[in-house]
Amino acid sequence: MEAKLEELLKVKGYKITSQRRAVLEAFIYLDKHLLTAAEVYEYVSAKSNKINSSTVYRNLEILTDAGIISRSNLDNGVNYYELNLEGHHHHLICISCGAAEKTSFCPMEKIKLSLEESTDFQPIDHKLEIYGYCGRCKK
Amino acid sequence: MEAKLEELLKVKGYKITSQRRAVLEAFIYLDKHLLTAAEVYEYVSAKSNKINSSTVYRNLEILTDAGIISRSNLDNGVNYYELNLEGHHHHLICISCGAAEKTSFCPMEKIKLSLEESTDFQPIDHKLEIYGYCGRCKK
DNA sequence: CTGGCTGCAAAGACTTTGCAAGGCT
DNA sequence: AGCCTTGCAAAGTCTTTGCAGCCAG
Numbered sequence: 001m002e003a004k005l006e007e008l009l010k011v012k013g014y015k016i017t018s019q020r021r022a023v024l025e026a027f028i029y030l031d032k033h034l035l036t037a038a039e040v041y042e043y044v045s046a047k048s049n050k051i052n053s054s055t056v057y058r059n060l061e062i063l064t065d066a067g068i069i070s071r072s073n074l075d076n077g078v079n080y081y082e083l084n085l086e087g088h089h090h091h092l093i094c095i096s097c098g099a100a101e102k103t104s105f106c107p108m109e110k111i112k113l114s115l116e117e118s119t120d121f122q123p124i125d126h127k128l129e130i131y132g133y134c135g136r137c138k139k
Numbered sequence: 140m141e142a143k144l145e146e147l148l149k150v151k152g153y154k155i156t157s158q159r160r161a162v163l164e165a166f167i168y169l170d171k172h173l174l175t176a177a178e179v180y181e182y183v184s185a186k187s188n189k190i191n192s193s194t195v196y197r198n199l200e201i202l203t204d205a206g207i208i209s210r211s212n213l214d215n216g217v218n219y220y221e222l223n224l225e226g227h228h229h230h231l232i233c234i235s236c237g238a239a240e241k242t243s244f245c246p247m248e249k250i251k252l253s254l255e256e257s258t259d260f261q262p263i264d265h266k267l268e269i270y271g272y273c274g275r276c277k278k
Numbered sequence: 279c280t281g282g283c284t285g286c287a288a289a290g291a292c293t294t295t296g297c298a299a300g301g302c303t
Numbered sequence: 304a305g306c307c308t309t310g311c312a313a314a315g316t317c318t319t320t321g322c323a324g325c326c327a328g
Contacts, residue, residue: 107246135259
């Protein structure tokens with residue numbers, strides 16, 4: 001998988017450096033699929049790769065530009081990044097433990113139909129997050 | 140309307156000060172219904188009310204606590220505040236001019252049903268924003 | 279009077295940027 | 304070799320906080 005992703009970088013004219021590879025690995029090897037810049041930084045630092053945090057930020061932007069990851073803003077105001085590998089989905093975010101699971105449920109088709117007949121707004125993209133209690137945290 | 144809102148503050152034990160009233164007015168008299176802290180600050184400053192930006196932040200938090208306004212985080216990572224007066228709704232945000240309109244369409248009931256049969260996640264709240272082109276900006 | 283509120287200044291969290299040196303290809 | 308990248312440090316943006324004096328109730 002790594003090789004495939006690195007290919008995407010090359011196509012865009014980006015080089016493969018050890019730092020960039022370490023950032024990629026964070027997404028591939030960490031359990032969590034939504035990562036903050038700080039979590040990525042922590043991962044690459046723990047791997048003994050000496051790397052500057054501004055390099056992490058720059059690479060997160062480059063990976064986003066290359067379409068490998070994407071960025072979203074949760075309600076806590078923090079930026080999260082995740083791999084783009086999987087199909088369109090939304091997140092179920094636990095307001096107790098913070099864990100995020102994915103759900104493939106997407107209401108966008110219905111929303112489009114509804115908007116079409118009531119407004120002249122042309123939807124392009126959307127953002128949906130559901131907050132609540134995960135199986136472990138609900139009683 | 141202002142009187143009613145101020146009543147809500149009193150009930151919570153908050154005092155009515157000129158600065159707090161000015162922040163409230165920003166929400167009542169500005170056209171936009173989604174305001175950033177900076178926009179609120181700009182409004183109260185223009186009104187010749189000398190007021191410190193930290194006071195704006197503190198009052199935004201207090202108004203949120205009193206249930207008068209609520210805060211949300213758009214995809215640009217900026218915090219927006221809006222009056223809670225109106226019923227539940229979501230926003231259609233123009234990616235060209237930035238204008239936000241409201242839509243009462245909400246898929247949450249369907250989402251709840253769908254989640255119930257496929258996961259053990261217990262939804263409490265949700266966040267939905269739709270990005271696209273408004274009537275003026277689309278061609 | 280008295281606790282909440284404000285202004286001011288400083289600090290904090292997160293992110294971006296300029297520049298010179300270093301490293302892919 | 305040539306251009307992309309990196310590290311470092313500084314600056315930028317947005318927001319929070321400590322403190323002393325002030326004000327609404």
